[in-house]
Amino acid sequence: MAVIEGLQEWTAGLPAVLQWLGVIAVSAIPFVESYFGSVIGVVAGLNPVVAIVAAVVGNVISMVLVVLFGDRIRRLRGVEAPEDMSPRKQRLHRIFDRFGVPGVSLLGQTVLPSQITSGALVAFGANTRGVIVWQVVSIILWGVLFGVLATLGVDLLATA
Numbered sequence: 001m002a003v004i005e006g007l008q009e010w011t012a013g014l015p016a017v018l019q020w021l022g023v024i025a026v027s028a029i030p031f032v033e034s035y036f037g038s039v040i041g042v043v044a045g046l047n048p049v050v051a052i053v054a055a056v057v058g059n060v061i062s063m064v065l066v067v068l069f070g071d072r073i074r075r076l077r078g079v080e081a082p083e084d085m086s087p088r089k090q091r092l093h094r095i096f097d098r099f100g101v102p103g104v105s106l107l108g109q110t111v112l113p114s115q116i117t118s119g120a121l122v123a124f125g126a127n128t129r130g131v132i133v134w135q136v137v138s139i140i141l142w143g144v145l146f147g148v149l150a151t152l153g154v155d156l157l158a159t160a
Contacts, residue, residue, distance in 0.1 A: 008045030019046055020054045027058030027143075030113035034059040034143030042150035052147035059114060059139045066115040067132055070122040079125040092120050101126050105134035109142055 011019055023046065027037025034055040041051025085093060092112075096104050101121055108117035114135050121131045 008043075011044040011046070019044070020050065023051055023054035024058035024061070027055040028062035030062075030115045033109065033113055034139045035109070035146035038143045038147035039150040042147055042154055048147050048151040051150075052143050055147070056140055056143045059143065060136055063114045063118050063135050063139065064132060066119045067122055067128055067135070070119040071128045074123055074125070080123065089120065092117075093124055096121060096124050096126070101130050102134050105131070105138045106141070109138055114139055 014022075019041075023037055023041040023044075026032050026040055027034055032040075034052075037055030037058055038048075038052045041055055042048050044051075046054070080089075092104075095108075099107070104117060104121060105114075108114070112120075118131050118135045122128055
């Protein structure tokens with residue numbers, strides 16, 4: 001509890017812009033993303049709405065950059081045949097074939113970061129715009145879910 005209070009006091013001493021930029025930067029990191037970025041922001045003492053929005057923005061920026069880079073590579077190299085893929089890529093491709101872009105985007109973050117998932121979807125030949133739209137929906141949903149849970153958890157700790 002003292003660690004959380006210390007973090008919140010330190011964060012409160014920073015200008016608001018640095019607080020937001022910190023959450024944006026940490027949320028751009030694969031495996032941190034919007035879900036843990038929103039938690040970090042809430043635990044650090046940011047307003048939950050600000051923490052969630054900043055986490056979503058950071059995650060979306062990094063995901064879009066990966067998608068655009070992956071699309072460029074796909075255009076240069078073409079789409080890799082499933083039989084030439086590694087076993088891990090083949091498994092992801094089977095999931096893609098079964099659930100499509102929406103399913104992989106919404107559920108993929110339980111296994112892989114959105115950057116990896118979205119890059120793979122584009123490499124498989126999925127529509128770039130569709131991947132971005134569904135990944136943004138997923139990033140928002142996961143960020144809000146974890147931000148709300150973190151807010152409830154911090155509130156529980158404060159009342160204990």
